[in-house]
Amino acid sequence: MxxxxxxxxxxxxxxxxxxxxxxxxxxxxxxxxxxxxxxxQLIERSRLSNALHVKLITLLTEVSEIADKGVKDNLDPRCREIFAQAKEMADLIAQRSRTEIQSHIGKGKWG
Ligand SMILES: [Zn+2]
Structure with missing residues (x-):
């Protein structure tokens, strides 16, 4: 179109x-x-990718919140370690996705 x-x-x-x-x-x-x-065509392609990044960020934010509750619950050291790692990785990947969207805007991969 x-x-x-x-x-x-x-x-x-x-x-x-x-x-x-x-x-x-x-x-x-x-x-x-x-x-x-x-x-x-570049915009059309980018709309899909950017929408997937947004969905990923939304889900990772939820993962981070769940993991944070687990860290605070602190049932035992192993549980705490799993939750802490989940939070750290979810936050890292979400931030990478945000950075990627930001770079797409700068390269016209947006709209
Ligand atoms: Zn206008």
């Missing part, structure tokens, strides 16, 4: 033609530029 970018706010519109006005900032149709097929 063709994509149009609002040159005022960056909103990406999917459609055969630019919208009458930007759904985000209200700029008129003339402010939209058609993206090249290459750029449109």
């Amino acid at each position: 063709q994509k149009w970018k609002c040159t005022v706010c960056g909103f990406i519109f999917d459609g055969d033609a630019a919208p009458e006005k930007c759904p985000n900032c209200g700029a008129p149709k003339e402010k939209f530029e058609k993206l090249s097929d290459e750029k449109a």
Whole structure:
């Protein structure tokens, strides 16, 4: 599908033609530029990957909270160690995913 970018706010519109006005900032149709097929494909691909990162971050945040409860519960040293490791790894991977999304935005892998 063709994509149009609002040159005022960056909103990406999917459609055969630019919208009458930007759904985000209200700029008129003339402010939209058609993206090249290459750029449109990159955005399409990136939407999936970015959505997966967001889902991962959401689940890892839940893992971190569960693990934190286990650390505080502290039934015995082995349990505490497992929960502490789970929290550490969940936090690390979530932060890597955030960093990756941030770099995607900088490279136009977003929209
Ligand atoms: Zn706009």
